[in-house]
Amino acid sequence: MALRHIATKNAPGAPIPGLFAQGVRAGPFLWTQGTLGALPDGTMVEGTIQDRTRQVIKNIEAVLSADEMTLKNVVKATIYIKNFDENFPLVNQVWEEMMPEPRPTRMSLGVAQLPANTDIEMAMIAYKV
Known part of the structure; x- marks a missing residue:
């Protein structure tokens, strides 16, 4: 099975060009x-x-x-949140607003530090036959 990098100008690139891919497709998963x-x-x-x-x-x-996928293809999300107790309910509000039903599985973690001194980072896995 060949891996295929997915890239778009409509989202930020990797912080260090060439080091990360915006997305990687492997079989039916991205x-x-x-x-x-x-x-x-x-x-x-x-x-x-x-x-x-x-x-x-x-x-x-x-x-x-x-x-050629949408948020409806997402099967799993991992979310890293600074100041978890304060920000978790706020992230959930946006999650409910933007993520279509049926919503994917999700793991949310409280962290002390994130890149660029931000308060939220997220990664998703999508599936498409």
Whole structure:
């Protein structure tokens, strides 16, 4: 089975070009990189954690779209959240707003530090026959 890198200009690239892929397709599965709440040019979204969470999901949606998938193809998400007790309910609000039914499985973790001094990072796995 050949691995195929998925890339789009509609989402931020890897922090170190050539070191990471925005997404990797292996058979029917697509794995996205850990994605931050940054605009496609790499500028971090200002505002609230909800604003950055929306941008994270939009970025992942752009990577999925580059491989002809949507958020409906997502089967698993992993979410890293700073200040977990305070921010977990806020992330959940955006999750309910943006993720289609049936929602994928999910693992949410509280962390002390994330890249670019942000408060949210997310990675997803999608499936398409």
